[in-house]
Amino acid sequence: MTRTQPTPAAFGKKQFASDNYSGITPESWEALQSANVGHAPAYGDDAWTGKACDLIRDFFETDCEVFFVFNGTAANALVLSSMCQSYHSIVCHEKAHVATDECSAPEFFTHGCKVLPVAGDHGKIGLEQAEAMIANRTDLHFPKPKALSVTQSTELGTVYTPDELHELCELGKRHEMQVHMDGARFAYALASLDIAPKEITWKLGVDALCFGGTKIGMPVGDAVVFFNKDLAREFEFRCKQAGQLDSKMRFISASWIGMLESGAMLKYAQHANQCAQILAEKLSTIPGISLLEPVDVNACFVELPASVAAGLRERGWHFYMFIGDNGARLMCSWDTSEADIDNLVADIRELAKELL
Numbered sequence: 001m002t003r004t005q006p007t008p009a010a011f012g013k014k015q016f017a018s019d020n021y022s023g024i025t026p027e028s029w030e031a032l033q034s035a036n037v038g039h040a041p042a043y044g045d046d047a048w049t050g051k052a053c054d055l056i057r058d059f060f061e062t063d064c065e066v067f068f069v070f071n072g073t074a075a076n077a078l079v080l081s082s083m084c085q086s087y088h089s090i091v092c093h094e095k096a097h098v099a100t101d102e103c104s105a106p107e108f109f110t111h112g113c114k115v116l117p118v119a120g121d122h123g124k125i126g127l128e129q130a131e132a133m134i135a136n137r138t139d140l141h142f143p144k145p146k147a148l149s150v151t152q153s154t155e156l157g158t159v160y161t162p163d164e165l166h167e168l169c170e171l172g173k174r175h176e177m178q179v180h181m182d183g184a185r186f187a188y189a190l191a192s193l194d195i196a197p198k199e200i201t202w203k204l205g206v207d208a209l210c211f212g213g214t215k216i217g218m219p220v221g222d223a224v225v226f227f228n229k230d231l232a233r234e235f236e237f238r239c240k241q242a243g244q245l246d247s248k249m250r251f252i253s254a255s256w257i258g259m260l261e262s263g264a265m266l267k268y269a270q271h272a273n274q275c276a277q278i279l280a281e282k283l284s285t286i287p288g289i290s291l292l293e294p295v296d297v298n299a300c301f302v303e304l305p306a307s308v309a310a311g312l313r314e315r316g317w318h319f320y321m322f323i324g325d326n327g328a329r330l331m332c333s334w335d336t337s338e339a340d341i342d343n344l345v346a347d348i349r350e351l352a353k354e355l356l
């Protein structure tokens, strides 16, 4: 890690690099503060954790098993390791976080599962491509496909419709696979679809969901939600062994209470999604700038000419290039304002003018 001193200039400006650049929502912060009283049992045996698990069960309207871990990588890798033996494989989209951004944690925690990336438009697993991948090898010289991992919302800012998910779950079940949902941005997908959580999870056959907290404005911690309770057996041991059992767990779980009980989670997700719509509309009026993906949630993928990208960086903007050389990802957060959007758009407009 490079050592840089925090400066107001670097940290004051609201960025569009990622929804984990933003801070903590007031609801989450207040809930943490209210948990910071006196002593409480450690390792999740506290009242806040019990309540947060109940709220998550209410949220999904089912009796699921809930665990809290520190982040999404751990949630994904540990869930996949509860689904798979070492000789199994995991089918996912080629842009999936589990395939591209977890430093082989799924392979490591499953003790050798092969991740099988498949193509598909707009970051969604193509049904035919997945079917072909699964059917390609069924002999014992190739790892047996056991988990189908879908990301909702996707890495490209799109959302699987309930029908699309239904078809994928059917495919998984047909091949006796478990369905894992990477929901690092599940809240944004829910807000986008405006649907009850159960309608895009267990009712379709999702076995386990990694429900992200940080990207919707919590400080730390993802909820692992097992709809298929058989998979949850001894999961607490997996968490402990992996260094993912928080001894002061109330400071993960209290945030969830703050965000769920007040309805803040969906409110902020709607807000950030709306911001991305506004950003997309404004960007599309700039000659030379084009959108690369549909904007279903809080991300805009945009083609930025190299000089515009360089100019933006000079002006202090942070962002990731995600698609090819020129495809930038711009993400809105719970605290993005229309003024923030206007600041960014004004800079892009000025820089793009120089191209003409």
Ligand SMILES: *Cc1c(COP(=O)(O)O)cnc(C)c1O
Binding pocket: 071, 072, 073, 074, 076, 097, 098, 151, 154, 155, 182, 184, 185, 214
């Ligand atoms: C951010 C993210 C994760 C989790 O990342 P962590 O940094 O480990 O919390 C998982 N999946 C997707 C799709 C993500 O965007």
